[in-house]
Amino acid sequence: MGEIPEKHVGEAGSPKQHTSETASLPDQVGNVGRRTMEELVEDICASQGKTQLSLGPLEKVYVFWLAGMSCDGCTVSVTGATEPALEDLLTGSIPGVPLVILHHYVLQLEAGDHYMQSLLKAEQGKLDGPYVIAYEGSIPDENLTAGGEPFAGEGSLPLWAPSTERRRVSTAEWVKRLAPGAAAMIAVGTCATWGGIPAAYGNITGSMSVMDWLGADYRSALGLPVINIPGCAPVGDNFTDAVQAILLFLQGLGPLPEFDELGRPAWQFSETVHRHCVRAGYYEEGVFAKEFGDKECLVEIGCWGPVVQCNITEKGAVGHQGGCMNAGGPCIGCTMPGFPDKFSPFYKSPPGSLFSSNASRLLGSIVRPLRRISQRERNREIRWHETVPSGWAMEKGDTSLTHKILEFFYEAMQFQGAKRPEKQPAKKFPPGHQSLPDRVYDGDYQVLPEEREKKAEKRA
Numbered sequence: 054m055g056e057i058p059e060k061h062v063g064e065a066g067s068p069k070q071h072t073s074e075t076a077s078l079p080d081q082v083g084n085v086g087r088r089t090m091e092e093l094v095e096d097i098c099a100s101q102g103k104t105q106l107s108l109g110p111l112e113k114v115y116v117f118w119l120a121g122m123s124c125d126g127c128t129v130s131v132t133g134a135t136e137p138a139l140e141d142l143l144t145g146s147i148p149g150v151p152l153v154i155l156h157h158y159v160l161q162l163e164a165g166d167h168y169m170q171s172l173l174k175a176e177q178g179k180l181d182g183p184y185v186i187a188y189e190g191s192i193p194d195e196n197l198t199a200g201g202e203p204f205a206g207e208g209s210l211p212l213w214a215p216s217t218e219r220r221r222v223s224t225a226e227w228v229k230r231l232a233p234g235a236a237a238m239i240a241v242g243t244c245a246t247w248g249g250i251p252a253a254y255g256n257i258t259g260s261m262s263v264m265d266w267l268g269a270d271y272r273s274a275l276g277l278p279v280i281n282i283p284g285c286a287p288v289g290d291n292f293t294d295a296v297q298a299i300l301l302f303l304q305g306l307g308p309l310p311e312f313d314e315l316g317r318p319a320w321q322f323s324e325t326v327h328r329h330c331v332r333a334g335y336y337e338e339g340v341f342a343k344e345f346g347d348k349e350c351l352v353e354i355g356c357w358g359p360v361v362q363c364n365i366t367e368k369g370a371v372g373h374q375g376g377c378m379n380a381g382g383p384c385i386g387c388t389m390p391g392f393p394d395k396f397s398p399f400y401k402s403p404p405g406s407l408f409s410s411n412a413s414r415l416l417g418s419i420v421r422p423l424r425r426i427s428q429r430e431r432n433r434e435i436r437w438h439e440t441v442p443s444g445w446a447m448e449k450g451d452t453s454l455t456h457k458i459l460e461f462f463y464e465a466m467q468f469q470g471a472k473r474p475e476k477q478p479a480k481k482f483p484p485g486h487q488s489l490p491d492r493v494y495d496g497d498y499q500v501l502p503e504e505r506e507k508k509a510e511k512r513a
């Protein structure tokens with residue numbers, strides 16, 4: 054394990070002369086802010102008044118983002134989150150939520166050993182707050198590497214030692230070092246939660262999920278098993294929302310968040326995509342897309358939505374916009390443990406849909422014409438008896454007898470046990486009362502212009 058030196062030559066102090074440990078350590082390349090993440094957060098807090106920090110026992114929480122076999126898609130998603138945004142967590146903008154000090158290889162101000170020393174401090178219990186690990190990507194079996202170089206590594210140890218004395222550290226090793234002391238271990242994205250694409254058939258890296266790697270007995274320092282936020286890539290809001298819910302609970306300001314038997318936030322993953330899909334109405338009426346770009350239900354071109362647990366249809370991809378079916382893409386089950394193998398070949402109708410889509414087709418063939426009749430009648434104002442005063446080429450006066458009979462029974466059922474809406478009873482007005490239009494038009498004003506004309510002619 055690398056030691057953190059007490060004093061080194063070379064000043065890296067920020068222009069603001071922060072009194073940080075960094076100032077006493079060797080200079081670094083690439084830190085344009087010339088300060089640590091903690092110092093940045095302190096500055097933001099100072100400018101905001103720190104009002105939110107007095108609401109609970111926690112003032113700050115460190116989050117260490119580690120990446121294994123990943124494509125960085127989870128990072129892209131989470132940095133695009135909007136409800137709450139990552140910036141909200143990092144700047145203490147959410148009332149009651151402690152400050153989040155994120156150590157992320159993309160967003161970090163510090164570089165090199167300055168960046169890595171925070172991980173060592175966490176392991177050595179030298180941080181002034183609890184820490185959480187967010188792990189993106191699957192964990193490879195590092196025993197399978199050639200020459201001992203990790204498949205997925207982060208930094209090298211010992212810190213500040215000459216390169217000849219160092220070795221690269223795999224992210225799997227960081228998990229081993231940091232997982233026991235972490236307040237929570239959050240697996241972000243399907244590679245981390247279930248194994249995902251790096252763990253698919255044919256992989257040569259022995260990749261697996263965080264849960265597989267740590268085992269069922271793993272508990273964090275707060276007694277939590279691994280928390281799983283799947284998706285390839287996940288909805289960024291699902292991560293920030295879960296972090297927010299956990300932190301509010303730890304502050305004593307929110308309920309205990311509920312997780313399902315696979316460690317997924319239950320409020321995010323208990324529903325299927327299909328139940329909230331914008332195309333679900335087409336499925337129910339048995340109308341299906343034949344090719345990409347069609348507007349109907351996508352099940353016959355490979356949508357697994359009816360069995361997949363995912364909330365993208367409610368949350369959208371970013372800022373409540375987009376999402377697979379909204380953008381025309383069938384669900385390929387990317388949030389599910391079996392992804393990708395159990396959902397391949399992609400874009401082929403799932404075998405189970407054969408029964409249900411044909412059942413919908415049959416039911417739809419009866420329901421759709423009936424709905425059209427009902428819909429047509431509901432497109433008419435109550436005063437439009439035979440004529441519709443529209444200049445937009447609506448058909449006029451062609452209500453068939455069948456339609457009238459069906460509508461008669463429909464209305465009878467609609468108002469069974471309920472009061473049918475009526476015109477205002479005349480008794481509301483004093484006897485003999487005549488409104489101004491009554492006096493002018495002799496009670497004929499409540500008819501359409503054409504009829505009014507005819508009645509005027511008769512009066513004349």
Ligand code: SF4
Pocket residue numbers: 326327328330331332333334336349350351352356357358359378383384
């Ligand atoms: S597109 Fe998929 S999720 Fe949407 S209604 Fe069809 S089967 Fe269900």
Ligand code: SF4
Pocket residue numbers: 284285326361362363364365377378383384385386387388389
């Ligand atoms: S709808 Fe399906 S493919 Fe799209 S994000 Fe959800 S699980 Fe993945």
